[in-house]
Amino acid sequence: MNSYLASILIFTGINLISVLGMFLLMGLTGLLSFGQVGFMAIGAYVTAISYMRFGLPFGAGLLLGVGVSLLVGLVIGTVTLKLRNDYFALATYGFAEVIKNVLIYFSGYTGGSMGVFGIPAIVTLPMVIVIFLAALVLCRNFKVSKLGRNSLAIRNDELAAKVMGINTFKQKLLVFLFSAVFGSVAGSLLAFSTYYIEPNMFNWSKSVELIVIVFFGGINSLTGVVFAGMALTLLPEILHFGAEWRMVIYTAIIIVTMIYRPTGLFGRWELSLSQILGWIKGRRKSAVGRGGQGA
Amino acid sequence: MKEQPKTLLQMNNVTMRFGGVVAVNGVNINLSEGRLAGIIGPNGAGKTTVFNLISGVYDPVEGDIRFRDQVISGKSPSEITHLGIARTFQNIRLFKGLNVFDNVKMATNCRTEYSFMEGVLGLPRVWRQEKESAAEVERYLELVGLLGYENTWPENLAYGLQRKLELARALATKPALLLLDEPAAGLNPTEIRELMDIIRRIHKELDMTILLIEHHMDMVMDICEELWVMNFGKVIANGDPEHIQREPEVLRAYLGS
Numbered sequence: 001m002n003s004y005l006a007s008i009l010i011f012t013g014i015n016l017i018s019v020l021g022m023f024l025l026m027g028l029t030g031l032l033s034f035g036q037v038g039f040m041a042i043g044a045y046v047t048a049i050s051y052m053r054f055g056l057p058f059g060a061g062l063l064l065g066v067g068v069s070l071l072v073g074l075v076i077g078t079v080t081l082k083l084r085n086d087y088f089a090l091a092t093y094g095f096a097e098v099i100k101n102v103l104i105y106f107s108g109y110t111g112g113s114m115g116v117f118g119i120p121a122i123v124t125l126p127m128v129i130v131i132f133l134a135a136l137v138l139c140r141n142f143k144v145s146k147l148g149r150n151s152l153a154i155r156n157d158e159l160a161a162k163v164m165g166i167n168t169f170k171q172k173l174l175v176f177l178f179s180a181v182f183g184s185v186a187g188s189l190l191a192f193s194t195y196y197i198e199p200n201m202f203n204w205s206k207s208v209e210l211i212v213i214v215f216f217g218g219i220n221s222l223t224g225v226v227f228a229g230m231a232l233t234l235l236p237e238i239l240h241f242g243a244e245w246r247m248v249i250y251t252a253i254i255i256v257t258m259i260y261r262p263t264g265l266f267g268r269w270e271l272s273l274s275q276i277l278g279w280i281k282g283r284r285k286s287a288v289g290r291g292g293q294g295a
Numbered sequence: 296m297k298e299q300p301k302t303l304l305q306m307n308n309v310t311m312r313f314g315g316v317v318a319v320n321g322v323n324i325n326l327s328e329g330r331l332a333g334i335i336g337p338n339g340a341g342k343t344t345v346f347n348l349i350s351g352v353y354d355p356v357e358g359d360i361r362f363r364d365q366v367i368s369g370k371s372p373s374e375i376t377h378l379g380i381a382r383t384f385q386n387i388r389l390f391k392g393l394n395v396f397d398n399v400k401m402a403t404n405c406r407t408e409y410s411f412m413e414g415v416l417g418l419p420r421v422w423r424q425e426k427e428s429a430a431e432v433e434r435y436l437e438l439v440g441l442l443g444y445e446n447t448w449p450e451n452l453a454y455g456l457q458r459k460l461e462l463a464r465a466l467a468t469k470p471a472l473l474l475l476d477e478p479a480a481g482l483n484p485t486e487i488r489e490l491m492d493i494i495r496r497i498h499k500e501l502d503m504t505i506l507l508i509e510h511h512m513d514m515v516m517d518i519c520e521e522l523w524v525m526n527f528g529k530v531i532a533n534g535d536p537e538h539i540q541r542e543p544e545v546l547r548a549y550l551g552s
Contacts, residue, residue, distance in 0.1 A: 141417035145425065146409075149401040152392040160388040163350055165376035165405030165468055174411045220392065 013128035021182025027219035030155030035092030038099040041202035043187030062188040069184035115198025123193040218264025300327040309358035320528035336525035351375040381470035389449040396445035402467035403428040475507035
């Protein structure tokens with residue numbers, strides 16, 4: 001495989017990991033957050049600085065980044081998650097901007113707006129694929145267990161969810177932290193695959209990109225989000241869109257989705273392992289539906 | 296004979312104000328364990344506010360509410376559900392993103408024990424508990440007559456079935472006290488008779504104390520053992536249905552004479 005293709009695939013995989021975090025937070029729990037990019041920045045910088053300055057191995061730096069993200073997430077989440085959802089979105093936007101400005105301000109460690117240079121490309125394609133698949137399994141487990149049901153209930157009717165016994169604040173905080181871990185890991189991987197990082201890589205437009213992917217793929221469909229993530233990351237790379245066209249295209253996607261397919265491209269459809277096996281085996285076990293007693 | 300029934304729910308002089316409006320004014324309610332009781336009264340009398348106070352949606356301005364001798368006023372709705380009080384809503388509030396099965400299953404969540412980490416890792420304990428919940432859900436769906444609708448989306452159900460689904464969802468939290476806010480609203484006479492049977496079955500077979508708000512007088516008089524009548528935020532009468540029907544204060548509230 002040529003290195004150009006490999007680097008595009010690595011980039012796509014990293015993007016997908018971050019997108020999965022966004023899917024849990026925005027898709028299933030209904031919390032629109034512009035803060036995901038802030039956690040990517042924390043992961044990237046903590047891992048890069050601890051490696052370059054303190055000689056910490058990449059794996060340890062990645063975990064340290066996760067730890068820092070969890071701490072920051074705990075503080076941010078505790079103060080913002082009691083807000084109404086629209087104010088929460090604004091607050092997370094502020095959080096991401098603050099992170100960016102902190103990175104520029106403390107230039108002694110972070111290199112300011114010049115960023116950190118000369119990070120070795122430790123991250124390989126198999127490594128990204130393995131981490132992505134692990135993240136995918138975690139997300140799937142989340143969705144099919146009580147965690148997913150709790151989140152969907154909160155998204156649909158928070159008061160009813162409370163009355164049915166869900167501690168909504170705790171659930172939202174846990175999901176926020178969990179998605180921060182995804183963002184942080186994606187950031188660490190990004191730093192060690194692009195040679196350098198700078199604050200402008202973690203702009204609000206990156207958050208918008210993640211949001212558009214989740215929205216386009218379908219807020220209820222893990223399959224859809226993964227598909228949309230691949231399509232919207234790969235296509236611009238392959239077709240060589242400039243950065244200036246990207247925003248135009250994203251906007252168009254949002255409008256078209258809202259008009260023709262408000263539940264997202266895949267709606268509620270999920271690809272399951274048993275379906276894939278079913279296709280392989282032919283049409284042997286087609287209708288094994290639950291219930292069946294009739295109305 | 297059985298010993299004197301214990302008090303399950305107690306509201307002591309509870310008052311709730313919204314700005315200048317006194318929605319509930321010094322209400323005292325003593326509900327014994329095992330009762331099937333009702334609250335009736337004209338529109339705007341404060342019945343639903345009483346439910347919102349019991350279920351923790353509002354905190355009372357004055358007075359306290361006790362459940363099994365424990366003060367619950369001031370606790371959050373989810374804590375109160377965990378203590379054993381469940382409710383339905385007057386304006387149906389089902390979860391549109393979840394199908395019929397999951398709408399009921401989510402209500403069993405408050406009793407599943409696995410943690411967030413266990414959940415995302417998908418450990419064996421998770422699947423065991425998920426299976427147990429699933430079996431329970433089928434039982435509740437059967438009880439209300441929704442078997443066969445598991446994969447339907449709640450918004451596609453007929454109105455009467457949506458009411459039944461709300462009931463099944465409330466049951467799935469396994470409450471000791473079930474609050475039903477106008478369960479018969481919008482139902483036709485056949486559906487109301489069905490509902491009355493279901494409520495009686497829940498009361499007897501699941502051994503639940505039930506408190507319901509209702510406007511269908513024939514239904515209330517038929518199934519309730521005890522009634523509270525509210526008007527303008529106050530309880531104006533309390534007793535068994537025969538007694539209530541003769542109370543002059545009640546006749547005045549309803550007939551406006």
